Amino acid sequence: MGTDLLKELLDKPVGPQIPARKTSPERDFTRQVEVAGDVAAVTVRGLKGDVNEDLAVAHLQERGLDPDGWKVTGFRSSEWTMPNGETGLSTRFTFVRVGSDAGPPDIDHLFDRISRDTTVVSRPTGDYGFLVLLGDMQFGKIDGDGVEGALRRTIGCLDRASDRLLQYSDHVPIGHVHLGWLGDHIEGFASQGGANVWRTPLTLNEQIRLTRRVMLYAMELFAPLASRVSMAAVPGNHGEAVRLAGKGVTRYDDSHDTESLIAVADAARLNPQAFGHVDFYVPETDELTVVLDVAGTVVAHAHGHQWRPGKHFGWWRGQAFNRKSPMHQADLLVAGHLHHEQTDTDGPRTFIQPPAMESESTWWRHANGTTGAPGLIIAITRGGETNIKELVRVE
Numbered sequence: 392m393g394t395d396l397l398k399e400l401l402d403k404p405v406g407p408q409i410p411a412r413k414t415s416p417e418r419d420f421t422r423q424v425e426v427a428g429d430v431a432a433v434t435v436r437g438l439k440g441d442v443n444e445d446l447a448v449a450h451l452q453e454r455g456l457d458p459d460g461w462k463v464t465g466f467r468s469s470e471w472t473m474p475n476g477e478t479g480l481s482t483r484f485t486f487v488r489v490g491s492d493a494g495p496p497d498i499d500h501l502f503d504r505i506s507r508d509t510t511v512v513s514r515p516t517g518d519y520g521f522l523v524l525l526g527d528m529q530f531g532k533i534d535g536d537g538v539e540g541a542l543r544r545t546i547g548c549l550d551r552a553s554d555r556l557l558q559y560s561d562h563v564p565i566g567h568v569h570l571g572w573l574g575d576h577i578e579g580f581a582s583q584g585g586a587n588v589w590r591t592p593l594t595l596n597e598q599i600r601l602t603r604r605v606m607l608y609a610m611e612l613f614a615p616l617a618s619r620v621s622m623a624a625v626p627g628n629h630g631e632a633v634r635l636a637g638k639g640v641t642r643y644d645d646s647h648d649t650e651s652l653i654a655v656a657d658a659a660r661l662n663p664q665a666f667g668h669v670d671f672y673v674p675e676t677d678e679l680t681v682v683l684d685v686a687g688t689v690v691a692h693a694h695g696h697q698w699r700p701g702k703h704f705g706w707w708r709g710q711a712f713n714r715k716s717p718m719h720q721a722d723l724l725v726a727g728h729l730h731h732e733q734t735d736t737d738g739p740r741t742f743i744q745p746p747a748m749e750s751e752s753t754w755w756r757h758a759n760g761t762t763g764a765p766g767l768i769i770a771i772t773r774g775g776e777t778n779i780k781e782l783v784r785v786e
């Protein structure tokens with residue numbers, strides 16, 4: 392009787408039962424093949440000794456894909472104890488189509504670019520500034536097309552931005568190219584009190600390494616293209632260097648997002664002929680913003696975790712009320728964080744927020760249905776006016 396009462400009082404209106412699907416080897420999740428464009432992933436589950444790359448290739452072939460047309464770019468494994476006591480292994484192999492430009496850029500190719508002679512006799516001059524605004528790569532995050540996608544997209548967007556710079560230069564004299572790295576360049580393990588760990592297959596150092604090398608790539612790409620080149624980075628919430636039990640326990644400027652740029656600045660110093668005209672900026676000690684003149688426009692950089700969504704001008708007004716803050720002089724506020732493109736104006740003041748670089752936030756899609764529209768924003772500025780703004784995207 393006591394059990395019945397408990398059952399009655401615990402009862403709840405659950406949905407009708409869906410009959411279990413008949414199991415079959417095909418569906419029993421001993422293997423899974425996913426193909427999206429030029430990227431394929433094969434997950435193989437089984438006894439530890441049986442799970443290997445050959446098996447993954449065989450599954451590709453069973454699905455009608457030519458195994459010679461694909462190459463493995465990485466894998467990720469986990470082990471568990473099976474009901475019979477033996478060790479099971481689940482491994483996800485990632486493939487890219489041979490000859491496609493999918494996947495992380497070939498490191499030799501990157502190296503060629505970085506080591507090539509970037510010294511030019513004369514770099515373009517002019518009183519216009521060209522802004523490249525990007526952030527929220529969150530390298531390491533598993534969502535959507537993962538780190539491979541975010542990396543490919545970031546490099547692709549930087550390349551396209553440099554193409555657009557050359558096209559704009561036919562119309563306006565651009566003498567200053569400035570890149571704003573607007574935070575959350577790594578996924579890190581600080582977000583959500585560390586609950587993002589499982590969904591973050593790269594180590595912290597791997598995430599930082601990618602960030603540093605992407606910044607290095609951007610420096611090498613843009614350095615020959617203007618007589619003045621600058622890069623600024625600000626700390627995002629994901630880049631916080633130390634958090635304990637979900638609480639930040641370090642100085643505000645202690646960030647992997649900015650330290651990566653400091654490392655690139657150190658590298659640049661080794662070759663003043665190629666990079667002596669490139670300047671680097673991160674926030675001062677215990678600060679979160681960088682305010683910088685670009686072609687007569689005072690550009691303030693911040694990460695948007697400092698204000699509630701949509702309250703960028705309220706936050707800016709507050710900062711500007713402080714006589715000691717350079718924010719009262721800012722013409723343009725640029726910020727990452729909210730993962731979607733937004734531009735806004737209030738009188739002469741302008742706000743620009745580039746989208747993220749990830750293809751989607753899976754959590755967001757489940758909650759709201761939509762994926763991302765990743766990319767970066769380029770803009771042309773002079774004398775406080777930033778009237779040309781363009782979204783740059785690659786698939």
Ligand SMILES: [Mn+2]
Nearest residue numbers: 575627628728
């Ligand atoms: Mn953020």
